Amino acid sequence: MAIASVDDLIAGFNQMPPQFFHKAITPTLVSGRPQSSWGLGGIPGGGSFDTTLAGVALSSSSALVNGQIPFYNPSGTKLSYLSLFNAIFSGVGGRILLVDRLWHNGGFTITSGAAQTVDSATFPARDADGATSGKGVLLGVEISSAAGAAAPTITVSYTNSAGTSGRSATNAFATANSPGAGAFFPIGLQAGDVGVRSVQSLTLSASWLSGTMNLVAYRILAEVASPGASLGGPGADALRGGLPRMYDGTVPSLLLYPNGTTAGYLSGQMIVAQN
Amino acid sequence: MTITTLAAAIEGLRPSYPIIKSIPGNHSIGVFGTLWNLSPQPPLGSYDATLDGVALTAPVTGAIPWTDPDGSNRAYLGRLEITPSRADIGVVVPAILADRLWHNGGIDVTSTSAQSITSPTWPARDEVGQANGRGVFLALEVSAAMGAATPTITVEYTNSDGVAGRTGTNIFPAPSSAAAETTLLISLQAGDRGVRSVQSITLSASWLSGTINLVAFRPVFYAVDTATVTSSVYDVITACMPELYDGSVLYVMWHNRSTSNAGAILGSFQPTWG
Numbered sequence: 168m169a170i171a172s173v174d175d176l177i178a179g180f181n182q183m184p185p186q187f188f189h190k191a192i193t194p195t196l197v198s199g200r201p202q203s204s205w206g207l208g209g210i211p212g213g214g215s216f217d218t219t220l221a222g223v224a225l226s227s228s229s230a231l232v233n234g235q236i237p238f239y240n241p242s243g244t245k246l247s248y249l250s251l252f253n254a255i256f257s258g259v260g261g262r263i264l265l266v267d268r269l270w271h272n273g274g275f276t277i278t279s280g281a282a283q284t285v286d287s288a289t290f291p292a293r294d295a296d297g298a299t300s301g302k303g304v305l306l307g308v309e310i311s312s313a314a315g316a317a318a319p320t321i322t323v324s325y326t327n328s329a330g331t332s333g334r335s336a337t338n339a340f341a342t343a344n345s346p347g348a349g350a351f352f353p354i355g356l357q358a359g360d361v362g363v364r365s366v367q368s369l370t371l372s373a374s375w376l377s378g379t380m381n382l383v384a385y386r387i388l389a390e391v392a393s394p395g396a397s398l399g400g401p402g403a404d405a406l407r408g409g410l411p412r413m414y415d416g417t418v419p420s421l422l423l424y425p426n427g428t429t430a431g432y433l434s435g436q437m438i439v440a441q442n
Numbered sequence: 443m444t445i446t447t448l449a450a451a452i453e454g455l456r457p458s459y460p461i462i463k464s465i466p467g468n469h470s471i472g473v474f475g476t477l478w479n480l481s482p483q484p485p486l487g488s489y490d491a492t493l494d495g496v497a498l499t500a501p502v503t504g505a506i507p508w509t510d511p512d513g514s515n516r517a518y519l520g521r522l523e524i525t526p527s528r529a530d531i532g533v534v535v536p537a538i539l540a541d542r543l544w545h546n547g548g549i550d551v552t553s554t555s556a557q558s559i560t561s562p563t564w565p566a567r568d569e570v571g572q573a574n575g576r577g578v579f580l581a582l583e584v585s586a587a588m589g590a591a592t593p594t595i596t597v598e599y600t601n602s603d604g605v606a607g608r609t610g611t612n613i614f615p616a617p618s619s620a621a622a623e624t625t626l627l628i629s630l631q632a633g634d635r636g637v638r639s640v641q642s643i644t645l646s647a648s649w650l651s652g653t654i655n656l657v658a659f660r661p662v663f664y665a666v667d668t669a670t671v672t673s674s675v676y677d678v679i680t681a682c683m684p685e686l687y688d689g690s691v692l693y694v695m696w697h698n699r700s701t702s703n704a705g706a707i708l709g710s711f712q713p714t715w716g
Contacts, residue, residue: 173679178446180683181518184569184577187538187661189627191613209613210579212632233633250682253666255536257472257697397472397699399536399666404680431472432614434536434697436664438682 170248170442176405179440182245186236188421190433192258194347196425200340201351203309203383204421204433205234205268214420216311216381220283222272224291226416235268236419241441247413248442252389253402254435259427260393265403265437267293268418269304270384277314278374282324287366290384293414294328294362301328301364306354307383308338308369315376316344322370323354323382328362336360342375351383351422385420388413396431405440413439443514445716451678454716455520459506461694461709469698470617474625476583476657477694477707478504478542487693489585489655495546495640497562499689505542506692511715517690518683520714524665524694525673527706536666537674539711541567542691543578544658546640551588551649556598559656561640567687568602568636569660575602575638580628581657581695582612588620589650596644597628597656602636610637620652625695662686678714686713 190209214234295303392400487504500508569577667674
């Protein structure tokens with residue numbers, strides 16, 4: 168059943184225990200540029216990356232994925248909704264995103280300027296509608312080991328959520344020399360698109376010289392502000408957050424948009440109502 | 443029975459218990475601190491003096507007073523309020539309301555050898571009300587100020603799935619001359635969901651002097667707020683009513699945000715039964 172009332176919401180509390188997270192954000196940060204906590208240690212422990220260009224779909228249904236904030240499918244016909252997400256960044260504050268990590272890959276030749284064929288594995292049925300079409304699914308390039316002193320443009324060729332192939336977009340934030348592990352470069356969408364169904368290729372405009380990069384497909388579940396070091400904004404509770412659906416197999420993880428360069432820790436909790 | 447309606451949650455609210463804790467200064471910016479061994483309300487708690495430690499079940503001095511719900515009722519967090527007394531004391535939410543399952547003592551702070559710990563079975567108060575340790579984490583609390591060193595702390599543990607030989611380290615760097623109440627959370631090894639038991643602790647270097655204690659805790663609720671002197675107030679809806687199990691030993695950890703002046707943390711805790 169869906170949560171359609173305050174009583175439904177209350178009945179849905181405690182079906183899945185609250186999940187606490189506390190991650191050290193240690194790489195050098197760049198103000199305004201996203202940083203992923205996926206590979207970093209703490210609570211939960213760090214995750215890993217796939218090493219194939221086709222990548223792997225990610226799901227917590229049979230077992231948690233290393234690196235994810237724990238999520239457990241509801242029993243029976245119950246549905247899951249994010250009922251609270253609150254978080255702070257102790258460094259300089261920023262914006263903190265809770266995302267569902269649907270797919271990631273590896274195996275790119277970071278020194279190549281040629282189009283590298285990806286032909287991504289089918290994304291899990293966790294787009295904005297709980298389907299595989301890709302509505303609301305975005306892409307980002309995550310640096311898993313520090314890249315070299317270059318700043319290439321990243322171009323991704325993809326099929327959009329309407330099934331139209333040959334779509335193309337580039338990094339929404341400029342790349343920079345020597346981005347550290349965890350640096351995350353969101354990829355835009357071609358005009359008119361609302362999401363990504365699959366990825367066909369990735370091209371660097373120039374060699375990034377060294378390091379390792381990975382492509383990630385994700386859907387944003389919630390976003391909260393940390394207006395200053397260790398300050399939290401109003402959390403994304405059931406009313407403020409809009410009760411976004413979390414589909415079976417969700418792999419929650421965090422993206423930080425820091426307000427400055429001071430390292431710190433990312434700390435908070437995620438609570439899910441299931442009814 | 444379980445609370446499934448707003449009316450039941452309101453009807454089940456129990457008396458509120460005030461939290462008043464005096465915070466001494468000189469804490470490092472960015473670390474957590476524990477209210478466990480501070481006074482006056484609840485009164486200051488103490489630590490065990492053995493490496494194996496003791497499992498904790500209410501009543502325990504130092505914890506927010508606790509009564510198990512009667513009959514078939516279950517207990518939940520109904521309301522939580524946390525406020526620093528002054529903007530300049532450096533103390534601000536985030537604060538963690540936690541259930542303290544175990545703590546120990548007797549750690550040789552000058553030794554760099556692995557110090558064996560055979561922790562007793564946890565009370566059945568992990569995140570699903572069992573003793574397996576799911577959602578149970580470890581923290582190192584300083585109970586007497588440390589020497590001028592910054593060791594890395596490594597803990598060997600068995601995870602909540604029963605797999606031994608797992609290791610975690612302090613997530614925040616150990617401050618030199620860490621003040622009492624300094625609290626360092628210990629990381630989980632990749633893939634782990636919690637700690638079932640502890641086998642050893644190792645310091646990478648001598649911490650010279652002072653007293654440290656390992657604590658196993660389950661975070662119940664994480665409170666944040668937008669400014670340094672306002673109250674952080676959570677109710678049955680905004681706190682999502684996390685369950686509190688029989689025998690809970692509740693206490694608060696605070697976050698030292700900026701300055702290190704002395705002050706106080708004020709607040710209140712209110713469970714609901716149903």
